Amino acid sequence: MSSAMSQTLSGQVRTVRGYAALERNGPITTWEFEQREPRPEDVVFDVLFCGVCHSDLHTIGAWGQEFPLVPGHEMVGRVTAVGDQVTNVRPGDIVAVSTIIDSCGECEPCRRQMEVYCEAGPTMTYDGIDRVDGSRTRGGYADSLVAHQRFVFRVPESLDLAGAAPLLCAGITTWSPLRHWRIGPASTIGVVGIGGLGHLGVKFAHALGAHVVAFTTSPRKRDTILALGADEVVVTTDREQVAAQAGRLDFILDTVSTTYPMGPIVDTLSLDGTLCSLGIPDRFDLHPGTLAGKRRSIASSATGGTRDIHEMLEFCAQHDITADVEIISPDQINEALERLSRNDVRYRFVIDMTQR
Template sequence: MYNAKAFSAASETSPLDSTTIVRRDPTDTDVQIEILYCGICHSDLHQVRNEWSGAMPTVYPCVPGHEIVGRVTKVGSAVTKFKVGDTAAVGCMVDSDGTCPECLAGFEQFCANSTLTYNFPDKHTGGVTYGGYSDSIVVDQRFVLHIPSGLDLAGAAPLLCAGITTYSPMHHWGVTKGKKVGIVGLGGLGHMGVKFAHALGAHVVLFTTSPNKKEDALRLGADEVVISRNADEMAKHAGSFDFILDAVSADHDINAYLHLLRRDGNLCLVGAPEKPLAVAAFNLLFGRRSLSGSPVGGIAETQEMLDFCGKHNITADVEIIPIQQVNEAYERLLKSDIKYRFVIDMASLKG
């Protein structure tokens, strides 16, 4: 065991503050990583403030962070995938049983015995896992990823959650050249959705309630921008989409988007509205349309996504902050005052 510097929340009403946590020494199959950058995901805020107490109650102290990019500083004797000095990344998972049908199929995100990067039982320490708001982390090599050379490391950090969350359903539902793809919402997830759909060759339409986001959406790769409150603009696209990625977490009418799908089209939720969404059955029956949801991807698919980003030079649009501003960043996150993802420069933790 060794001590690591971190920022943690002591309770659901406490601000994040500096602390010291205990990390395990690397085992034979472990990789120890000096964390250089860690993205801030909206789920970090939910977890810190115990807003998912029904499904995932928070254990304090809580060290969030699952968008981790760093440098390998130590490897176990059986590690073959990494060497000291490599750039490496860690996403939302740090372990799974490796033997169930889901793991064997490459879908570790669906493993019933997976271990999330923070606030999950830690079999090594007997406590809970601690995330990336820290100066280092130790992870089994199976859950460590390679960052392609040339990618901006700060911009690459959000790829470990926002990136794979949007890439995975596009991969699964076959977004390719010639497909018409809609992206609902232009936030941390939505802006990545636009970039991926554009790079995959699709005709990309961004749906937003904010006219002032049109210029930015076009810059990011959208071919068209539709103001979703304008009924005439929406009606022009009825029955024409192969796939729509819904990245909105606020309450909204998904029937308006189901109506835009062509035959066998799919609308996939990656946002997580607090309240159940009403679905009109006829919007699914007519046209054999489908409604789905998707979390992050498995490890192999996440590496595929990172390699794709390396090939197309895709990173998130980020605002880099020192860790001492993390509580302010959380408040700004609640106000959607960010384009499009906060990333913590972990060198600030040494100060």
């Protein structure tokens, strides 16, 4: 452990370089901030890779609470120091952090290790409020991060680190509902929107043994989507292709974040089928009668708790699953965010934080 880090753990605040939006809808720029003092159960790690999530765009804009704002909630790093009560990792370990870094630890969801549904509200990895000292949380667009050991996860050695980073948001957001709805070899499922979330949804569902039907607006993506593990590709602009799927699907992962006419997609569900909306658009464009005809349901899901994340990472190691990524340097963040706003990425931007 370096002397500088020893001083940090003994109570001194450390200045960290981050990449922040200084104002709402502002560009990302270099910004230094004081990182909160680590506590006995905290892990300090250098960020190696951090994914660029679509929610980063939203938070820099309408969702943001306080500026300057350091985004980033899907990251992989190397441990540099641990508190004296940390038992699960040690300096030098490769670890990951997801979308939350604390919760009350006492309510029923927390006791079930589904902390993302904490009844007192989970502490978000960035732009949240620390439960102990009231400071603003800063995310993975930074040189380092501090988090409670419960929310720090070992990364299996076999996984590519850049490809592993998006698993902590895009991955767990699709993994958790697939497990909750018990998707497996007897399932026929649809994945709508083959982007950052959708491409991992296809990989997971395929590895779980399901028959996977991918829905995309782009005929050009057909071969690449089949390569991800889809059994069929349906181009949603072709009404006949969509109609041919009527009543076939047990479950749909819908990753689309904009409002669109959902009726034809919901019509592909069988009796008692469920569409899980992960993109969470502003509203649903759907007549209730489309649900009533076959007792269909619309549901949603947040990311996942610590139990889900441990399980997902083990599954990814067993099946060699990581995200397909485009690696960028910190000075390309603004360009990447602009491209992301146009859905011009296949399938996830990941910042190489070592290129500073």
